[in-house]
Amino acid sequence: MSSFGRVYRVTTYGESHGKAVGCIIEGMPSGFEITQQQIQYHLSRRRPGQSSLTTERSESDTAVILSGIQNNITLGTPICISIANSDTRSSDYSQLSAFPRPGHADFSYRMKYGCNAESGGGRASARETAARVAAGALAINYLEEKHGILIISWVESVENIKLPEDLIWTDREEIDRLGSIEITTTENGDWFYKNCEGVSIDKDGNIINAEIEGQREIVNTRCPNPDAALRIAKKIRDTKIDGDSLGGIIRCKCYNVPSGLGEPCFDKLQALLAHAMLSIPSTKGFEIGSGFEGTHMLGSQHNDCFLNSEKGLFPMTNHAGGVLGGISSGATIDFRVAFKPVSTIKKPQLTAKWDGDLEVLEAKGRHDSCVLPRATPIVESMAAMVIMDCLLLQKMQSSS
Ligand SMILES: Cc1cc2nc3c(=O)[nH]c(=O)nc-3n(C[C@H](O)[C@H](O)[C@H](O)COP(=O)(O)O)c2cc1C
Incomplete structure (x- = not known):
């Protein structure tokens, strides 16, 4: 099914080479003020063609609000947002139609539906995720404004290039920062941490002490460290020239989430997050808190002992990743999502066509070499x- 969520319920529609993709959102509270620009801000960070590190397909990804919002105020009724597909190039796919692309969804779609979209990846294309970002933008704005909840993710690694260890915030630092997370954004809608090593920002959001190239690559890679960003950008460009692709890890933190969210059994908060993350195309892994690393620890090391803070009892460390018993x-x-290397590559691959003949596939067309940014x-x-x-x-559910 193409719907997600129980109360805040999002349905997405559209194929990558159809007229449009979009979403219908149910459950958005009425009376909330939101502008098209606030939605657009998030879409612009996802849109293809935004830098030399992404696919050359160039879409403005303009959000057109068709219902549920009037004079920038939500009506409480279903919100429909449409995003046109304007830069499709079906001819790129004539060569691909002879093959189920290795690693892509062509084969399994054919097994399920008996047919494939004539060109493009259809619903398997990441184009569908533009609709999710539009629906997510409303939730992000609501959570920030009404509850002070801040959700931020960044690229932690691409292939074997990782953020330096000291940039992975410790949980004690987070306790110090509680309620005082400072981020700022640039004109083109990208974020920076003010307190990130090597990067300072003036009152207008301009970076003032990082190398020009490093600044640009931070924006392009979404890796908040000039050195790692530069190395990642170079790696992606070199790999693209080579006709190959790369994977990596995204880290996400959700700050100021109140206690009590999630259910004790099947709808545990981490299960819902895992469902959400593993529904993103290209994802291969999800881990929360200590994740797989935690298996190397003893219980005495892993337990997050409590501290009595101004806000009441609070765990001193965060190996649990903010969830206990699903709540x-x-x-x-605090969680991580693993993305595999993109499947459609220019590098020759010997693979069977639909008719069974083995042939070398050198995929043409415009594709991301690394989806992480x-x-x-x-x-x-x-x-x-x-x-x-x-x-x-x-x-x-709550009585108060
Ligand atoms: C932001 C983003 C961009 C993507 N761009 C491409 C692309 O250009 N070419 C491609 O083959 N796959 C791309 N993918 C991945 C495919 O959509 C995905 O691999 C495919 O649907 C098969 O699904 P699976 O990898 O989850 O099994 C992208 C994924 C994301 C998240």
Whole structure:
């Protein structure tokens, strides 16, 4: 099915080479002020063709609000947002129609539906995620404004290039920062941490002490460290020239999420987040808190002991990743999502065609060589949808 969420329920529609993609959102509270620009901001961070590191397909991804919002105020009725597909190039796919692309969804779609979209990836294309980002933008704005919840993700690694260890915030630092996370955005809608090493920002949001090239690559890669960003950008460009592709890891943190969200059994908060994240195309892994690394620790090391803070009891460390027993504890929700290398590559691959003959496929067309930089807004949007859904459900369930 193409719907997600119980109370904040999002349905997406559209194929990558059809007229448009879009979403219908149910459950958005009425009377909330939101502008088209606030939605557009998130879409612009996901849109293809935004830098030399992404696919050359160039879409403005303009959000057209068809219903549910009047004079920038939500009506409480279904919100429909449409995003036109304007830069499709079906001819690129004439060569591909002879093959099920290795690693892509062509084969399994044919097995399920008996047919494939004539060109493009249809619903398997990441084009569908533009609709998710539009729906996520409403949730992000609502959560920030009404509840002070801040959801931020960044590229932690691409292939074997990782953010330096000291940039991975420790949980003690997070306790210090609680309620005082400062971010700022640039004109073209990208974010920076003010407190990120090597990057300072003036009052207008301009970077003042990083190398020009490093600044640009931070924006392009969404990796908040000039050195790692430069190396990642170079790696993506070199790999693209080579006709190959790369994967990596996105880290996401949700700050100021109240305790009590999530359900004790099947709809555990981490299960909903895993569902949301693994529904993003190209994802291969999800881990929350200590994740797989936690298996190397002893219980005495892994347990997050409590501290009595101004805000009440609070875990001193965050190996749990902000969820205990499927329910948010009030600590920062902290998870990672693994993305595989993109499947459509120019490099020759020997593979069977639909007719069974083995042939060398050198895929033409415009494709991302690494989806990570464009995927951060998708991760944030899906996280916002989950938290919004849990929050609205909790409001309905609680007596106060
Ligand atoms: C932001 C983003 C951009 C993507 N761009 C491409 C692309 O240009 N070419 C491609 O083959 N796959 C791309 N993908 C991945 C495919 O959509 C995905 O691999 C395919 O649907 C198969 O699904 P699976 O990898 O989840 O099994 C992209 C994914 C994301 C998240």
